[in-house]
Amino acid sequence: MNFLTANIGPKKHQSLAEQVEQKLLIYLKANNFNIGDQLPKEMELAEQLGVSRNVVREALSRLRMMGMVKSKKRKGMVITEPDLLSGLTRIMDPSLLGKDNMQDIFELRLVLEVGMADLLFVRKKVEDIQELNDIANREAADEACQTSQAVRSKYEVEFHGKLYAMSGNSTLSRFQKMLLPVFNYMVAVEATLDKAPAKGKINHFDLIDSLEKGTAAQFRKRMREHLTPHYTRL
Amino acid sequence: MNFLTANIGPKKHQSLAEQVEQKLLIYLKANNFNIGDQLPKEMELAEQLGVSRNVVREALSRLRMMGMVKSKKRKGMVITEPDLLSGLTRIMDPSLLGKDNMQDIFELRLVLEVGMADLLFVRKKVEDIQELNDIANREAADEACQTSQAVRSKYEVEFHGKLYAMSGNSTLSRFQKMLLPVFNYMVAVEATLDKAPAKGKINHFDLIDSLEKGTAAQFRKRMREHLTPHYTRL
DNA sequence: CTTATTAATATGTAGTACATATTCAATGCC
DNA sequence: GGCATTGAATATGTACTACATATTAATAAG
Structure with missing residues (x-):
């Protein structure tokens, strides 16, 4: 047959x-x-x-x-075993995608970061927490964050990228890296529309604190709050 | 150039x-x-x-x-505008994927359903709630649920599928449909390992209730609880 | 028995020819 | 002149042949 x-x-x-x-x-x-x-x-x-x-x-x-x-x-x-993201890696680009697809991707990121909490709590290691702290400390010490959106964004990407890596889900982590250009593009558009990417009430230290001593439910809540500026786009 | x-x-x-x-x-x-x-x-x-x-x-x-x-x-x-999921639609099949990739996908579903809450609260309509209620009512009235895992699964898929549809994110919704065979396969394997897919403490009516009168944070918590049987797989 | 050479094999690349569908223009009819 | 028909032109779709390349197997030489 x-x-x-x-x-x-x-x-x-x-x-x-x-x-x-x-x-x-x-x-x-x-x-x-x-x-x-x-x-x-x-x-x-x-x-x-x-x-x-x-x-x-x-x-x-x-x-x-x-x-x-x-x-x-x-x-x-x-x-051979197919690569789940082989297609996406090629087309995940703001210059190739339309408004609707980019909006979907933008939303997907918000969904993933809020929903990811349980993975993090199951798989977090002390070294991971330490590394997150390092990033947040460097961010806090860097005065350029006050003036430059690019610098802020750099730390933001590094911190959240580390979270994805901590999820232990390599597909998820790879997806985040691919998603970055699209997300940055959306944020840039956001900025031109005068919708200032105001910082949320919850910062990276609050997230670390929750990850270290809190619960997954609490972390989700804080992450949701942390992402609030972006949620205005829904 | x-x-x-x-x-x-x-x-x-x-x-x-x-x-x-x-x-x-x-x-x-x-x-x-x-x-x-x-x-x-x-x-x-x-x-x-x-x-x-x-x-x-x-x-x-x-x-x-x-x-x-x-x-x-x-x-x-x-x-033309590329289809974000053109690659995935072709390979999302238990017979093509290996253990690690399927685990990643399995986890992804859990992440999505918990993280999806805010999309649902932003976009829910009364008709949607009604439809969810219809599904849950039919499920409750169907005696076959007591004996047949297949029947239980059918309502489960229908209910959760409706939630994805309500998210207003067509990429997300399409992804869920593709993800089903893989998820079902994982659950089937789960069953043979005697890890009974016990029903969580939170049922579909609880989810609807939260969606109707509660908050996104509460809904996330309940969804997480609802999916607890699967979370044992992490 | 080991090594070097040669043959065989399946994919990778080039090129030609023709089929097919679609557009555009020319023709001829009323 | 207006209109339908016909036919040429064009770019993709498909078939076929030939050869290049890399790798394995077989064979011959020492």
Whole structure:
């Protein structure tokens, strides 16, 4: 049973490459392959699917991009584990995205940082708290924070980035890094609209304090408060 | 200035298709195109990049997959707005992903549902509350819930799906739908490990009640409590 | 038995040819 | 003149061939 001949329904005006991509995905999902398993060679796939090798390669190019397969010169192709964020890393850019998508991303960040609390409390380590304190202390000592939004932003990114890293969820952490340009863009737009990015009542020390001695619920509340300036954008 | 000749650094053993993809991405980002703008034709790109049309098409296949460009037979290619989740929709499948990635996704769901509270409070409508009540009432009246995990799961999905929809964040909502198979798989594994998916102390009516008359902070707390059975997996 | 050479293999790249869909212009008819 | 039809032009979509490249396997030489 090879599933390469699966009927993918009456999609309208789909190119062969798209159809083949779908069939390959069905094929991969249905056969429960393991990482490292060998795939048929391009020519075999082309014959089985009744298309040219060219079309097969255009479809495989997509799978390769997602990290689902890897190919070597004479070894052929093997299954690999896809990268969850392979697509996002390429398109997470203010110059490529529209207003709605950026708003969604902006909101997503707020959701993540407030919802992340339990992960942090489960996985926090004393060294982590120490590092957060270091960042907050450097921030407090840096006079440039008073005048420069860029400097403020630098510490903000460093502090919150550390929180994501502490979550122990590498997908989450990677997502945050990708999200930064979009978020910064949104904040910049915010600034031009005279919606001053006023500092919330809760600062980084308050967050650390809660993380160290408080509860997840309290931390969420403080984080929500800390992010209040951004929540006005909803 | 075309940026197609951008130096993409000394990446080792990259195929031409990958290199061209990168160059095209740089090209698109740097030129601040608008949706609908025309792109050079494939042959022109091939010449400018010094590669065959074949290679260009393999790269373009990826961009098409992400929804960044659309091409029509004689019109050529135009810029379109990429789909944030085009990659994820393809790979979000338990049979393709490994343990770590699935754990990340599992956690992500918990983070999202707890962190989502403020979006819900900003955007909730009376009809939404009504619909949530309908779901919860149907669930309470359905005796099959006592015996069948599948039936319980059905209402669970429906209720939480409605919450995502209420968030007003379509990316978030779409993500939830894609996340379901993975989450269900994790729960199924959970079940075999005898970690009974005991019901939390907070049920759907409690969540509705909070959403209707309470605060976001309270809702987060209840949602966290509602999800407690799953939080044991952290 | 080990090493060097050679052959075989599957992907990567180039190039040509043609199919297909769509636009645009020219033609011819009323 | 206005309008429909026809036909040419164009860019993508698909097929096919040829060869380059890297890697493995087999073979020959010492």
